Amino acid sequence: MTSLVTRRVAAKRPPNYARIVRRLLPALSFALILLAIAYLNPRAISYLGFSLMLNLAIPIVLATIAQMFVITINELDLSIGTFVGFVGCVTATWLHDDPLIGILVLLAAIAVYAGLGALIHLRNLPSIVVTLGMSFVWQGLSILLLPKPGGKAPDWLLGLMGFKPPFVPFPVVAAVVIGLVVHLGLMRSAYGTVLRGAGGNAQAIGRAGWSLLRTKVVMFAMTGVFGVLSGMALIGITTSADANIGNGYTLLSIAGVILGGGEFVGGRVSPIGAVIGALTLALAAGSLLTFMHIPPDWQVAANGVILIVVLAARALISRKGG
């Protein structure tokens, strides 16, 4: 953009402040929560503190990114939580005992996701209902695989998730890497642009000669890939699995995408925002509420209130910005 931008600088309009503030909102709410934690418990702002507070953040971040892919194309995955649980069970059993079978099963699970994308597009089905049905399927498979909590994470996975890099805690490094990789893929690559365009105006993308079936298949497959990564990361932290281990992730992942500035329709998503949204939730849900001495009874409510406040702020800014 160099030559053109320099030439056009003179004619530059005042920037759209509402849009800028809106874009920064996820980061602002994250910073606000960090500040609150620093104020309430200064010792938490340390290598060890972050390692502990963000202990479970990586799987949440990955699940949120998974959810973001389907939200980009105006769909919703209500089965991601049970899917993460299923992947967890596979990881703690087959992947540990017989890696080849484990890998094949996980690849097959991703293929099922791709197939769902095709089914939803070809039969014009509501994704909410299809994934609702799939949530039973994944849960059933998990229980069949692991009727009682147990299993064991593969050692290499434990080693990876237990990695302690110098200076910066692993969850922070992982979040930055995940955010950047997905940002490059979805926001900067040619096909990523097409995929987001399919969420904004599918007809236009079809008219430009792209296959809409392929966009759905690719996006659902990506959700499957990141769901698998999320489940594996989770088991790498918890070391053993449980059929219900991922159930909370469905709602967490949706909330993370929305907190991160994503919208349910129109292809407006932000991978970096989603990562920040997931981190915000991880911090707010776990640490902040404890430091604030909010009684455990009200911690869930506090999560709801955080969601409402952030979204209300966003609605207010958007309305002002016109």
Place this chain on the structure above:
Amino acid sequence: MMNMANGDHIIAQLSGVERHFGAVQALGGVDFAICAGECIGLVGHNGAGKSTLMNILAGTSTPDAGQIRVNGNVEAGYTIQRARALGLRCVFQELSLCPNLSVGENTRVSHASLNGWGGTKRAADLIMAKLDEIFPGQGIEPGDIVADLSISKRQMVEVARAFTVTTDPLALVILDEPTSSLDAQTSQQLLSYVRRSVAAGVSFVLISHLLGEILGNCDRIVVMRDGKVVADDRANSFDRSRLIATMGGGHPHAQAEVSELTDSGVARPEMVRWRSEAKENRIELVARQGEVIGLAGLAGHGQTKLLIEVFEAGSGSKSGITVAAPMALVAGDRQTDGIFPLWSIALNISIGSLARLRRGLFLAPDLEQAMAATWQHRIGIRTPDMDNNILSLSGGNQQKALFARALGSDARIILMDDPMRGVDVGTKLDVYDLIRAEARLGRTFLWYTTETEELGNCDRVYVFRNGQIVSELARGELTEQKVIHSSFEGAEN
């Protein structure tokens, strides 16, 4: 019919093309051909089949019958990808940009070859070069998100994007109402660019409701009516009146019949008063009981917005608007604003009068049926059964159902948002009669129309430009020239 210079290279040819939408025949055996380096003007009333024909040429719609040839070869399995590879581009009437993407990204998705890293930057350079070439000084940045741009800037991007070239050639560009959202100056910029491109060998099909644009810029003019080509001749053999006559829009009798309406009813009670929020505007809109008020001007200059504002003022208070009686609105864009597509014709009509169709607490189906039957008879809806789905009707009859919904309600003020779009002449004449009859009975009509002849049915006409009323014309002083002059007042043409 074809009047092409012999020996010209024909780049695209459609023969015997037919297309049906449910009960409606959109195209009934159309022949159409374009030569290299030729600009064809395609005119006809709304619903004449122009857009459908162009969708087939662009590969976005498949004909039910007929043949497509490009560069002399018969194209079987013609698709949009094939059309693009052959150098055909189309700027559609409804914008086909992705609102969530930037200007550069929108260009990138239309060129598969702009892949790899830095593709968006190359796309940005490409589109900005084209924008600066066609619309110098337009002030668009490549990083602007399309949703943030004004509608006219979006149209500029859309048009400029069609001219960007990467690997596919550029042979023919279809422009479907390309100036509908542009002001006079940018329209002129675009049209002169079109002329320059024609000289360079690019072909065009230009669809426009502004006959001056067609007559002034095209080499050949094709006129369509009711899904057929009714004239195809060199542009200089047409003038405005021959075009209008061929399109078949004029009803010479309408003017004479209306004169009986004339009755300066200054003393009658005022039903609607509207004042623009802008301070510099001094003309107020006033509608009295029994008046038919026309809203004129170019499309999208605030007429629909006024109707919606007035309509919303009925359910709450709004500054600058006074409404004295219940209202009903007849939508022009039937699909998005009017029809309930899952319902029968009868239910689509009765929804405006449910409060009246009750017995005790509950709706009475027999009263609804009776109302539907009454209006089927009164307004002449052509269907074997009013319980059939609304979509089984042709466009004109769907519109009649919407009129029945409004006229059958208790509303004393009827707002009409260009309701005759895509409606056949017979339906129009029926509805004009009905409107006059209802006005005589004391109903008030606010009537926005894009078809200037219809204004002859109005007692007074307000002309809109840029959201403002720029002039008020009484019935006696109403001519098409005056309306057009007011629509462009202050502009260069």
Place this chain on the structure above:
Amino acid sequence: MSMIAKLSGKPWIWSFVGAVIVWLAAIIYTGGTGAGGMITAALSLAVFTVIVGLGQMFVITLGPGNVDLSIPANIGLASAVAMKVMGGDDHMVVPGIMAALGSGLLFGLFNYALIRLLRIPPIIATLSSSFIILSTDIAYGRGLQIKPPPGFADFANIQFFGIPILAVVGVLLAVVAWTALQRTGYGRAVLAIGQNIRAAKLAGIPVERVRLVTYALSGGLAGLNGALLAAYFRGASVDIGNEYLLSSIAVVVIGGTSVAGGKANVPGIWGASLFLVLLLTMLNTFGVSAGLRLLLTGIIIVGVITAAGGHKPAR
């Protein structure tokens, strides 16, 4: 041809057909024993899904994006409120039910306020409020008398010739819902809004008032369901409503209501609820494990929806 056309015009037929098929499969397996008991049990359990399904149906019919995810939390809180107000005293049953209804209505209104005033999408609005309701329930339910009054519990378990009294209540509610949908201006308005909200506004329908009533209605029915569940299962608990998140949506869709909005089906709610309950009964009779039961339920739901097919949503 006309037969097929007629049946395809009434998609709810299939949910009843499905219910009968799974019931037949179950009694063939048992050799005919327990056929009646199975129906009685299915009727009792299906009622709870029917009640919340009716509320969810009105919400979903409002059009894409409209869904009430706060139903389970609402049920849980209302069951606690009802038990607290009743306090084990048979004289307090009616005030208790009113209190449960009130609690549900209140949170229904709260949902609508979030959607309307803060412009939060319904999914997130009802999700956030369900977090708040859940916490309220946990905090409120501590050390609470959670047993229903004996008279109320007995009432909820009454049967006449194998027909549970709750099933009668459920049928009455369905009739009321059907009447509201087909024969009142409110029902027409919901259907119109779901097809085309803009056209509905321009046809003079008070869109926002209708949406408010709909979300309040869904909340109120969840509240009522909470009280009845606590009576039937002889106790309230925080997670008593958990399974109704998925099943309330599933019965609406399987019952022939369009997720694209504008088309609702009341009989289908009953058919789909019976189908789901009998499906579980059948799988239990087969001695299928819990995991396989869930797996098959999921596959059947996806299969039914794929077979029913989507239709293009109205623009």
